[in-house]
Amino acid sequence: MEQIIHQVAQNMEKQLDNEIGRLDALDNSDLEAIRQQRIAEMKQRAKQKQEWLAIGHGEYTEIDNEKEFFTVCNKSDNVVCHFYRNDTPRCRIVDMHLKLLAKKHIETRFVKLDAERAPFLTGRLKIHVIPTIGLVKTNKTKDFIVGFTDLGGRDDFSTEMLEWRIARADVIEYSGDLLVPPTEAKKQRALQIQSKKTIRGPADSDSDLDFSD
Template sequence: MSNPFEGMGDDEKEYQKVVSDNVNKRMEGAMNDLKKKYSEGRGGDDMGDDGPTGDAYQKHQQMQKKRADAARAQKNASKKAEAEMIKAQRENMQQNDQDESSDDEYDDLLEELDADPEMEALRAKRISHMRQKQIDRAENLAKGHGSYRIITQDEFLNEVTTSKWVALHFFHKEFERCKIMHHHLELIAPIHIECKFINIDAEKCPFFVSKLQVRTLPTLVIFRDGVAVDRLTGFQEMAVDPSEPDKWHTSKLQAWIASTGAITFAMPTEEIRKEMEKMGITPRGTIWSTKHANADDEDED
């Protein structure tokens, strides 16, 4: 480094040295004062409200932290929802032996004639339809479809309003006919994923019993987009033989629910029944019959 005093006379060198020492002492003093102020939390006095210790700066830092925490929480929630959707899709693929949207069907579609543009368009439409059905099925499973579950009064609104179609059974634990309804709905729920099947103890939900004017048990209420659109009170015309009102096939209940639009189901025609009999195919395990069931169990609240 070159000498800053090179070329100067002795008097001039002495003068410049005194000035330089004075400046250095002032700078050192100013730095020490600034460090002391920050150590005492008074840095904002000189730096203003936007300084590192000012109120505006601190509020800004807090707001940035809140935004970062909120973004992180949203990201975690999205990852969790995506994980649940993937899990539901995997379970769907494992259990979906009867679903139309199997991998074999995709393979069959891909083997169709692809030279005809109309066939290509039709194939693309069918594939899109089946993929949408898979998505809908996975979403429904994530919402609790596919099983027959009991809910509480606090869960009522969330369960009824989060699915397009819901079948809700109001029951009493001591009524035999409510047990019969349970039996049939437990068989239907895993088959018809398009509708949510749930039940609630009428004694433990007085508000909704009153709101929906439930007077007879069992009562099955069908909701569409959270609005009650139809109901089945007791067994009405379920039984084929009036002398045995509690003995009827599950398909009778399926047909009634299908009539509301909640599920897709068609009763076999007589011709199909006969063909099934020739092939040795008969209904199994879907009829509840008990000597203890009687009309007294269909009581008023």
């Protein structure tokens, strides 16, 4: 095990040395070109954000009918649509989470549509369970989140859990691990911390010893 750890450390050190060497080899013109490229990328991103905001991104809004749904999908590459009914309490839970995610993920349009106003669309998409969240990318339905089954089967799921599930359809930008749900990731981190504490325990416990006679 020590050999493996040592080998991994050596490989990481070698990669770091190579990267430092590459950066040291750059002359002023190279650095300026990189700087200008970065500035251009930032400007393009800022422009894109303004365009997104102009067509309704950044807010969780209700659309009135099927025609508006298709208009939204034509304007935005990434769309999250909550098909709801007013008499379904779980829809209000979804609303709460999507309001937060809409503000966080400007790159995606978040909307809701009363399923009763869209009989053709819900029939075409085979939506039978409410709430259902449709995940659309470049005008194609990539996935559906049906009820709360994929969210742990419970009403008190976290916003992070819904974010992770949406990200698996590639309709939002996500930096986490798509293979591990946030709830499992937290458990793994907690176990790692507990394991470290257990390993350090005997050494750290000296202060609790009573040497008095």
